[in-house]
Amino acid sequence: MEETAYAKLNLALHVRARELDGYHRIETLFAFAEEGDRLTVAPGEGLSLSVTGPFAAAVAGEGDNLVLRAAEALRRRCGVAEGAVLTLDKRLPVASGIGGGSADAAAALRLLNRFWGLGVGDPLLLQIAARLGSDVPACLRSETVRGEGRGDRLVLADRSSLRATPVLLVNPGVPVSTPAVFKAWDGIDRGALGDDPLVGRNDLEAAAAALAPEIFDLLGLLRAHSGVRLARMSGSGATCFALFESETDRDAADAAVAAAHPLWWRLPTRLR
Ligand code: C5P
Numbered sequence: 001m002e003e004t005a006y007a008k009l010n011l012a013l014h015v016r017a018r019e020l021d022g023y024h025r026i027e028t029l030f031a032f033a034e035e036g037d038r039l040t041v042a043p044g045e046g047l048s049l050s051v052t053g054p055f056a057a058a059v060a061g062e063g064d065n066l067v068l069r070a071a072e073a074l075r076r077r078c079g080v081a082e083g084a085v086l087t088l089d090k091r092l093p094v095a096s097g098i099g100g101g102s103a104d105a106a107a108a109l110r111l112l113n114r115f116w117g118l119g120v121g122d123p124l125l126l127q128i129a130a131r132l133g134s135d136v137p138a139c140l141r142s143e144t145v146r147g148e149g150r151g152d153r154l155v156l157a158d159r160s161s162l163r164a165t166p167v168l169l170v171n172p173g174v175p176v177s178t179p180a181v182f183k184a185w186d187g188i189d190r191g192a193l194g195d196d197p198l199v200g201r202n203d204l205e206a207a208a209a210a211l212a213p214e215i216f217d218l219l220g221l222l223r224a225h226s227g228v229r230l231a232r233m234s235g236s237g238a239t240c241f242a243l244f245e246s247e248t249d250r251d252a253a254d255a256a257v258a259a260a261h262p263l264w265w266r267l268p269t270r271l272r
Helices: 056-060 066-078 101-115 122-132 136-141 178-184 205-211 214-223 247-260
Strands: 002-018 024-042 047-052 084-089 145-148 153-156 166-171 228-233 240-244 265-270
Touching: 002 101, 002 136, 002 166, 002 228, 024 101, 024 265, 047 056, 047 066, 066 084, 066 101, 066 122, 084 101, 101 122, 101 136, 122 136, 136 145, 136 153, 166 214, 166 247, 178 205, 205 214, 205 228, 214 228, 214 240, 214 247, 240 247, 247 265
Parallel strands: 047 084
Antiparallel strands: 002 024, 024 084, 024 145, 145 153, 166 240, 166 265, 228 240
16 A cells, blocks of 8 residues: 655745744645655554655654654554554655655555554544644645644635646755754744735745755746746745746756756656
């Protein structure tokens, strides 16, 4: 059995306040790409996880992987006796603002709910997801949705018009720490997120670019292309994305980025 951990994008991300617990109150519009990491499961004793793929080495250092924490949480909550042998094909760069561990954890909940035949409904799965991280509930849905609070309070919105929009994701190869970027936010509330993501912002762009200046070059490069509807950083960076009028425009931009920066990671895909 297999599940995709779809790459997460924040089409807009407004930071409204720093709370006393150190977390930030945000308003964001999540969207998801058609591609992502792949998680597979087979029967076995206990819970185990092996990681393969181009970004496996970056995950290997983490003793406490979010996939195993998700599996353990679901198993405990539902009193499951069976085990699961999990394999994560890590195709997305880590610490890069496109979900990563959160999308993997959400995929583990969806996959094991099916694999163990639990039939757990959305309310309980969302509750388990929220304890694993602020972005995990949105990743559980993996559809365009507005997030408030820490990003974990979901407000469903009809965004069917965005479906199949051509998108290019680019990462300049610099891992960026989410807590460090939130900490570097200047504390200025620049206003609420309205209905149109195109007129929104990512309030973490300046903070992230102070830590990884490549982000400015990358955004400039993306915005210079024809057919770009929107180019912005996702989450706390450093991955940036552009939405395009057509797949031809997207592929031309992809080729141009590859020529200018052969070592940057790129994913030409579509919104799901
Ligand atoms: O919720 P999660 O564990 O994914 O968050 C990782 C870190 O990102 C938190 O420890 C916090 O420093 C920061 N964060 C934040 N405000 C949010 C979400 C995350 O400050 N709304």
